[in-house]
Amino acid sequence: MTTARTPAPQSRDGLVLRPLAGPEELDLFLGLEYVLDDELAEDLGTGRRLPEWMWVALRGDRVVARIAWWTGVPGGEPQALDFFDLDPALPAEERIATGLRLLETATAAVVPAGAPRPEYGRFLPSDWREDDTVREQLETLFAVLERAGARPLVERLRLEWRPGTPVAEPSGRLAFRPVRDREDLVALMTPVMAGTLDAHGQADLASGLSAREAAEQHYDEEFAHYASPREWWRIAELPGTAEPVGFVVPARNNYHHTIAYIGVLPAHRGHGYIDDVLREGTALLAARDVPRIRAATDLGNVPMANAFARAGYVNFQRAINFVWDVPGTTGS
The missing domain is CATH 3.40.630.30 (Gcn5-related N-acetyltransferase (GNAT))
Structure with missing residues (x-):
């Protein structure tokens, strides 16, 4: 620096x-x-x-x-x-x-x-x-x-799961395994990024980054710095086929335990798998007796907000982000 x-x-x-x-x-x-x-x-x-x-x-x-x-x-x-x-x-x-x-x-x-x-x-x-x-x-x-x-x-929306909130039993529709390495996760983040409803992801793509580059940047600037075990990160697969369906990144950042990222691959959307994937990440953290689990989603991402609500997360705050599109500019 x-x-x-x-x-x-x-x-x-x-x-x-x-x-x-x-x-x-x-x-x-x-x-x-x-x-x-x-x-x-x-x-x-x-x-x-x-x-x-x-x-x-x-x-x-x-x-x-x-x-x-x-x-x-x-x-x-x-x-x-x-x-x-x-x-x-x-x-x-x-x-x-x-x-x-x-x-x-x-x-x-x-x-x-x-x-x-x-x-x-x-x-x-x-x-x-x-x-x-x-x-x-x-x-x-x-x-x-x-x-x-x-x-x-x-x-x-800033969301929070609190101890005592019920966690659903596994549906059995998906199998879960730990993420093997950076490429294992980035390869799945890439197609999710390509069709993202997240405003930050859309801004990355609008800036000229490819979906792969945006996924790599997200991983390297955020996930790579978590001190919590990477063994917590999970990839969801169809049982018996090992075909990937989605992923979830439960973690602890500098301040809280969090669902840092979650996604379902475009080919598997529309089947309610997001509930199974979110349930897996929530259960993993809840089993460690954490004081809370934090998450966030864009106000306009109604499907994701509804999934969090079904999993028992409550909206306790909102957040707003402002950006400067031209480096170094200031108003007069």
């Missing part, structure tokens, strides 16, 4: 923009609130987050905006923009102006020149559109992102 020079604080009109001086300033960053605040200390300790990637906008001692990036590979470049908060006590136009200045200033310091700008992701209450106060605050934040050249990519 390129070591960035810590920029000097920028001050204009009484507003100071600067990164944290070090982990000891975490309490300053906590001057605003977000649902991931309790992960910050550990992230700083493991190198998933750096003080120079965590910026604040200050009026005197008061934090009026903050922003931060994250990486899943300590020592790597920032992979995601996952904190961006504006003081709700400020008038909307002041929030927008302050947020835009902080976003542009911090991005110029954190993201290497000419590099793609990391995607922004935010967790939302499931009913965020029905709560007028929450909706106004979020739509003001989204306005800042759009003025900076971002566009919304997708809204997603």
Whole structure:
């Protein structure tokens, strides 16, 4: 990773923009609130987050905006923009102006020149559109992102299976075996990727990647870094023929046990096999007495959302992702 020079604080009109001086300033960053605040200390300790990637906008001692990036590979470049908060006590136009200045200033310091700008992701209450106060605050934040050249990519359901939720008995329609190696899984991910309903997968294909390249990138950037056993990963087959039907990747990421990826091959869709495949991944994790199992699917992927609901997963949050289509661009 390129070591960035810590920029000097920028001050204009009484507003100071600067990164944290070090982990000891975490309490300053906590001057605003977000649902991931309790992960910050550990992230700083493991190198998933750096003080120079965590910026604040200050009026005197008061934090009026903050922003931060994250990486899943300590020592790597920032992979995601996952904190961006504006003081709700400020008038909307002041929030927008302050947020835009902080976003542009911090991005110029954190993201290497000419590099793609990391995607922004935010967790939302499931009913965020029905709560007028929450909706106004979020739509003001989204306005800042759009003025900076971002566009919304997708809204997603965040799902959770909780201990005590019944797990169905195996139907016997499919047999399951562990994934042998990278090629074993990537070869099955490729046809699933080609017909995906997932917005991120569709964006990868629209960028010019082939289905095979998109599958390889997904594997190498995410699955290869899980510390949980790869023996958990399962391929579903038709009994007696070994013909592959689908796959599921139960795992533990940096924070939770999760159904990281699941798919049914196009030739076998329409037979309800997704329920059997999801049941296998859920049962494997549930047998290990995990405190919860997390999953997510696009709001528009109704078949997958329905499968999770049938398996007892509840929608506890939503998430939204914004992307910059042109590297390095900012709004004016």
